[in-house]
Amino acid sequence: MRAMAVTEIPIRGGRIEAFQLPGGSGVPLLVLGGVEWGFRPVAGTEHVLERRWSHRAAARPVTVMGRPLPDDRRQADALLHPRVSADAVAVAIRELGIATPLAIEAESGGGRISLWLTVDQPELVGRLVLASVASETPPGSPMQRRLGRWIALAEARDWGTLFAGFARQLGPAQGAHGDAPPSARLQPRPVTPERFIAELRATLDPSSWVTDRLPEIDVPTLVLAGGQDQVVPPDATRLVAERIPGARFELDPACGHTVRASFSGYDRVVEAFLAEGDDRGGAEAGR
Secondary structure (H helix, E strand, O other), rough: OOOOOOOOEOOOOOOEEEEEHHHHHHEEEEEEOOOHHOOOOOOOOOOHHHHOOOHHOOOOOOEEEEOOOEOOOHHHHHHHOOHHHHHHHHHHHHHHHHOOOEEEEEEOOOHHHHHHHHHOOOOHHEEEEEEOOOOOOOOHHHHHHHHHHHHHHHOOOOHHHHHHHHHHHHOOOOOOOOOHHHHHHHHOOOOOOOHHHHHHHHHHHHHOOHHOOOOOOOOOEEEEEEEOOOOOOOHHHHHHHHOOOOOOEEOOOOOOHHHHHOOOOOOHHHHHHHHHHHHHHHHHHHH
């Protein structure tokens, strides 16, 4: 299997990157990561992405979508709003000619983008996998305070303190197991920190909250949470599952925020759920 190069798709005010892996005959999969994607462009990470997602591509084509890259960095706040990012993702899906409705596998901040995409442009989405996702950031909550702290450290360019905090906070609240969290291995001087900061600011903005529209979602949805998540409390992720009709909720009591890396049996559970969509592909495509 040969990985394609990163493609840049023009969007209003900037561009968005997509990395594609050709794959099997299953329903195409779109991958949206967490807010850490705002630290750097996708270009330059191709080998890492190929190693991470080649197993998923055995059954289906996989497209990993980055965050919007503004032409003017001063416009990052507008372009990195989750609903605006969702519009950019929709433009890229159509420009790349990806067959729809597609499946989405989204984590953390990418989950809020995928929720906006699904409610605003439901014809594009046929199945959702959401990990460590919150549809809102309540004022005064521990989540709001933590994100505010991240913003302050990033604005001060105190990367050492920020990344050290990531290493502690992205793992389980009680103890640690497995490899170090991915963000603990991030480069010390991010290339595009303004995108990370802008998305965090938008996450605190009530205009980015999508909770009230979750009942509109009419696609099979799998929601996964870590019982020891220190960033997105499991109750916030459970709320997403409760508001989406028919959604399935899975909790790993020992898992922290990095659900993709440390949720017990994650790939097995997700691949089985995606395979159900392959079996129904014709029916779902004809909705």
